Amino acid sequence: ENTSELRPTHPLAIAPVVAPAASVDGFAKQFLQNLNFDQGVTLSTSDVNDQYLALAYTVRDYLMARWFDDRAQQKAQQNKTVCYLSAEYLLGRQLDNNLLASRLTDIATEALAQCGIDIDDLRQVEIEPGLGNGGLGRLAACFIDSLATMSVPTIGYGIRYEYGIFRQAFADGQQIEQPDAWLRMGSPWDFAHPEAAQTISFAGTTETYDDDGVERTRWVPEWNVLAVPYNMMVPGYHNGRVNTLRLWRAVATNAFDLHTFNSGDYVESVRAQTFAENISKVLYPEDSTPQGKELRLQQQYFFVAASIADFIGNVLPDDFDIEKLPERVIFQLNDTHPVIGVPELMRVLVDEKKLEWDAAWAITQKCFAYTCHTLLPEALEVWSVDLLGRLLPRHLEIIYRINDEFLLEVRERFGDDEMLIRNMSIIGEHPSRSVRMAYLATVAGSKVNGVAELHSQLLRDNVLKDFAEMWPDKFTNVTNGVTPRRFLRLANPELSDLITEALGAGWTVDLERLRGLEALADDVDFRERFAAVKASNKRRLSRVLEARGEAPLDDGHMLDVMIKRLHEYKRQTLKVLHIVSTYEGIVSGRLDVDAVQPRTFLFGAKAAPGYGMAKRIIHLINAVGEVVSADERVKGKLKVLYPANYNVTLAERIIPAADLSEQISLAGKEASGTGNMKLALNGALTIGTDDGANVEIRKLVGDDNFFLFGMSEPEVEALWAEGYRPADFYQDDEELRRAIDLIASGAFSDGDRSVFEPLVSNLLYDDRFMALADFRSYLDAQDRVDAAYADQDSWVRSAILNVARSGYFSSDRAMRDYLERIWHATPVS
Numbered sequence: 035e036n037t038s039e040l041r042p043t044h045p046l047a048i049a050p051v052v053a054p055a056a057s058v059d060g061f062a063k064q065f066l067q068n069l070n071f072d073q074g075v076t077l078s079t080s081d082v083n084d085q086y087l088a089l090a091y092t093v094r095d096y097l098m099a100r101w102f103d104d105r106a107q108q109k110a111q112q113n114k115t116v117c118y119l120s121a122e123y124l125l126g127r128q129l130d131n132n133l134l135a136s137r138l139t140d141i142a143t144e145a146l147a148q149c150g151i152d153i154d155d156l157r158q159v160e161i162e163p164g165l166g167n168g169g170l171g172r173l174a175a176c177f178i179d180s181l182a183t184m185s186v187p188t189i190g191y192g193i194r195y196e197y198g199i200f201r202q203a204f205a206d207g208q209q210i211e212q213p214d215a216w217l218r219m220g221s222p223w224d225f226a227h228p229e230a231a232q233t234i235s236f237a238g239t240t241e242t243y244d245d246d247g248v249e250r251t252r253w254v255p256e257w258n259v260l261a262v263p264y265n266m267m268v269p270g271y272h273n274g275r276v277n278t279l280r281l282w283r284a285v286a287t288n289a290f291d292l293h294t295f296n297s298g299d300y301v302e303s304v305r306a307q308t309f310a311e312n313i314s315k316v317l318y319p320e321d322s323t324p325q326g327k328e329l330r331l332q333q334q335y336f337f338v339a340a341s342i343a344d345f346i347g348n349v350l351p352d353d354f355d356i357e358k359l360p361e362r363v364i365f366q367l368n369d370t371h372p373v374i375g376v377p378e379l380m381r382v383l384v385d386e387k388k389l390e391w392d393a394a395w396a397i398t399q400k401c402f403a404y405t406c407h408t409l410l411p412e413a414l415e416v417w418s419v420d421l422l423g424r425l426l427p428r429h430l431e432i433i434y435r436i437n438d439e440f441l442l443e444v445r446e447r448f449g450d451d452e453m454l455i456r457n458m459s460i461i462g463e464h465p466s467r468s469v470r471m472a473y474l475a476t477v478a479g480s481k482v483n484g485v486a487e488l489h490s491q492l493l494r495d496n497v498l499k500d501f502a503e504m505w506p507d508k509f510t511n512v513t514n515g516v517t518p519r520r521f522l523r524l525a526n527p528e529l530s531d532l533i534t535e536a537l538g539a540g541w542t543v544d545l546e547r548l549r550g551l552e553a554l555a556d557d558v559d560f561r562e563r564f565a566a567v568k569a570s571n572k573r574r575l576s577r578v579l580e581a582r583g584e585a586p587l588d589d590g591h592m593l594d595v596m597i598k599r600l601h602e603y604k605r606q607t608l609k610v611l612h613i614v615s616t617y618e619g620i621v622s623g624r625l626d627v628d629a630v631q632p633r634t635f636l637f638g639a640k641a642a643p644g645y646g647m648a649k650r651i652i653h654l655i656n657a658v659g660e661v662v663s664a665d666e667r668v669k670g671k672l673k674v675l676y677p678a679n680y681n682v683t684l685a686e687r688i689i690p691a692a693d694l695s696e697q698i699s700l701a702g703k704e705a706s707g708t709g710n711m712k713l714a715l716n717g718a719l720t721i722g723t724d725d726g727a728n729v730e731i732r733k734l735v736g737d738d739n740f741f742l743f744g745m746s747e748p749e750v751e752a753l754w755a756e757g758y759r760p761a762d763f764y765q766d767d768e769e770l771r772r773a774i775d776l777i778a779s780g781a782f783s784d785g786d787r788s789v790f791e792p793l794v795s796n797l798l799y800d801d802r803f804m805a806l807a808d809f810r811s812y813l814d815a816q817d818r819v820d821a822a823y824a825d826q827d828s829w830v831r832s833a834i835l836n837v838a839r840s841g842y843f844s845s846d847r848a849m850r851d852y853l854e855r856i857w858h859a860t861p862v863s
C-alpha cells in the first residue's frame with residue numbers, strides 16, 4: 035500500500051503491473067537481468083545455482099501480475115475463501131510445475147539454450163521443499179494445485195519449517211537421518227513479509243474484568259513470538275490464476291526477551307531468541323503417530339492462530355462485519371493438527387470481538403470442517419490437560435465450556451447415560467486427563483469427512499459412532515485424489531503425449547476423458563506404443579538410479595514397487611516374506627529358477643527416527659536385498675533395490691516406470707492411500723487388499739485388472755475377536771515356515787541370529803497387522819501376477835484400462851466434492 039502523501043506521477047507508477055514478454059527474447063532478457071541484478075553475477079561468472087535462482091526469479095516474474103490481481107480480488111470479492119489449514123505441505127520441486135502452469139516450458143528451454151545453458155542441468159539443482167511426511171502432506175499440495183486450477187479463491191496456511199523431512203541415508207543397511215537444510219542455497223519461490231507479522235502469545239493466566247458493566251475474560255500471556263508470513267505462489271494450470279500458500283516462520287520478538295528473560299544477560303537473551311525460533315525449526319518426522327510433545331502443540335497453535343488473525347485482519351476488508359464470517363471463509367482442518375484453531379476462533383470472537391458465547395459458537399461451527407485421515411487408535415491426537423492448560427490457559431477454559439454445553443446436548447438427546455457421556459466427552463479421563471482433538475473437531479465442525487468410502491464408513495461405524503448417531507448429516511466422504519498435472523503430465527511426458535495424441539489436450543483438467551483410452555486397449559498399435567513408453571520410463575528410471583549410485587534396472591524385469599512410509603500396518607514385512615519365500619524356493623530347489631519371472635522389487639520408504647520396529651524392517655529389506663541380488667543360484671531373476679531418501683522427486687521417476695503397485699495394508703488400516711492412485715493412473719496394476727481407496731480403484735478398473743488378496747475388514751475383525759494366533763499360521767504353512775526360519779537362521783545377517791530376532795518374534799507372537807494370516811492369499815495372488823505378466827498383450831491391455839479408468843482419482847474431482855458437500859463455495863470467473 036502506498037501510504038505516502040505524495041501521489042505517483044510517473045506513467046510507469048500508475049500503469050498496471052505487466053509481465054515480461056512471453057517470448058524467447060523476453061524470457062532471455064528477464065533471465066539475464068535477474069542473473070545480473072538479483073544474483074549479482076554475469077553469465078560467464080555464474081554457476082549453476084546462480085542460474086537456477088535467476089531462472090526461478092524469471093518464472094516468478096511472469097506469474098507476479100496475476101498474483102497481485104488475485105489477491106486484490108480476494109479482498110474485494112464476496113466469495114468464500116477456502117482456508118486450508120495444514121501442518122504439512124509436501125510440495126515437491128516447483129520449477130517444472132510453475133513453468134508448466136504458465137506455459138513457459140518451451141520458451142524457457144529455448145531462451146536458456148541461447149544463453150548456453152541446458153535447462154536440465156538447472157532442474158537438478160532444485161531441492162524440493164519437503165515440508166511433510168507422506169500422504170497427508172502430499173494431499174494438501176495436490177489440493178491447492180487443483181483449487182488454483184479450478185479458480186477457487188484459496189489460501190493454504192502452514193508452517194515454513196527450516197528443516198523439512200530428514201534426508202535418509204543407509205549405513206550397513208540401516209537408516210540414518212540427516213537434517214534437510216532445504217533453504218541453504220536460497221529459496222526463490224517464497225516472499226517474506228515481516229511487515230505483516232502476527233504476534234502469537236503463549237502461557238500465562240486468565241483473568242476476568244469489568245467491561246462497562248459486562249464481565250469478560252482476558253488472557254494475560256507470559257511470552258510471545260512473531261509469526262512472519264512467507265508467501266508462495268500457487269499457479270493454476272493454464273488459467274492465469276495464482277493462489278497463495280502462506281507459511282509462517284517463528285521469529286523472536288523484542289518483548290520476548292525483555293518480558294521473561296530479561297536478566298541483563300546478553301547470552302541468555304540470545305538463547306531465549308533461539309527458544310522462540312525453535313517453533314518453526316523442524317518438521318516432526320512422525321507419520322500417523324503423534325508424540326504429544328510440547329513443541330508440537332506450540333507449532334500447531336502458532337500457525338493456526340497466525341492464520342486466523344491474518345485472514346480476519348488482513349484478507350478481509352477493514353470494515354468487515356464479523357458476524358458474516360461464515361459467508362466469507364471455511365477453515366478446513368487437515369486432520370487434528372490445526373484443531374486448536376477452534377478455541378482460538380472462539381477466543382477471538384468472545385474476548386476480542388466481544389460477541390456473546392452463543393453467537394460466537396454458531397459462527398465457529400459454520401467456519402470449520404474436519405477431515406480425518408486415519409483409523410489407527412494410536413494416531414488420534416490427544417493433549418494432556420496439564421500441558422494444554424499451561425501453554426494455552428484460556429483455550430483450555432474455552433474447551434471446557436464447549437464440552438459442558440456439548441454434554442448437556444448429549445444428555446438432552448440420549449438421557450443420563452453416564453457411560454455414553456464418558457465415551458463422548460471431549461475430555462478423556464484415562465489414563466490421565468486429556469483433550470481428544472478428534473472429538474473437539476467433530477463437535478465443532480460443520481462437516482466431518484473421511485478420505486475414502488471404506489474409511490468414512492468405518493469412521494461412522496466405529497471411531498466416531500456415537501457422534502454419527504447424534505448428527506448423521508454431519509458425516510460425509512470425500513475420496514482423496516491426486517493432481518494429474520504433476521503426477522501424469524509432468525512425471526510421465528511420454529505417456530502424456532501419447533494420450534494427447536489420442537484424445538486431445540483437455541484431459542489435463544478433465545481427467546475423466548481418459549475413458550477414451552478404453553477403446554484403444556484392444557488396438558495392437560496403441561498397445562505397442564504404450565508398452566514402448568513404459569519401457570522408456572524404465573530406462574529413464576534406471577539412469578536416475580545409476581546417477582544416485584544405485585544398481586541399474588535389468589531389462590525384461592517386471593518392476594514391482596512399494597513406495598510409502600515405513601509402517602507396520604502397511605506391511606512391508608509381508609512383501610519381504612514374499613521375496614524371501616521365492617528366494618528360498620529357488621535355493622532349495624522347490625522352484626525351477628529358469629521358470630521364475632524376473633522381477634525387480636523396488637522399495638522407497640522412510641521410517642520415523644524413533645520407530646524402532648520400522649527401522650528394523652528397513653534393515654531387513656536391505657539385508658535380504660543384498661543376499662538375494664548377489665546369490666548366483668538366483669541367476670539374476672530377483673533384484674531388490676532400495677534407493678535411500680525416497681521423496682516426491684524420486685516418486686515422479688519411479689511411478690511412470692512401475693509395472694506392479696503394492697498396496698498391501700491390513701484391511702481397515704490404510705485410510706485411503708494416494709500412491710495407489712498415482713500408480714494406477716500411470717498404468718501399473720495393483721496387487722492389493724480391500725482397504726482404503728483400493729476398494730474404489732478395483733471397482734473402477736475391474737477385477738480382471740487388479741489382483742485382490744487378503745482378508746476383508748469384517749474378516750479381520752472376526753479373526754481378532756476369535757483370538758489371533760500368528761504361530762498357528764506359521765505351523766500350518768510350510769513355505770511361510772521356511773521363509774521365517776531362513777530370516778531367523780541369520781541367513782541375511784552373516785549368521786547372527788540376534789539381529790532380526792525381535793522382528794521374527796514379533797511376527798510369531800504378536801503380528802498386530804496379521805501379515806502371517808494374509809501370507810498364503812498374498813502368495814497366491816503373486817502367482818496370478820506372474821501368470822498375467824507372462825501374457826504381455828493382456829498385461830498391457832490391463833495397464834491401459836487402469837489409466838483409462840483412473841480419471842475419478844483426480845484431485846480436481848475431490849475438490850468438486852469438497853465444494854459441493856462441505857464448503858459450499860464456488861469458483862470465481
Ligand code: TH1
Binds near residue numbers: 171369413706707
Ligand atoms: C495419511 C493416511 O495414512 C493415508 O491413508 C491417506 O491417504 C493420507 O493420509 C491422505 O489422506 C495420514 N498421514 C498422517 C500423518 C500424520 C497424522 C495422521 C495421518 S493419516 C502426522
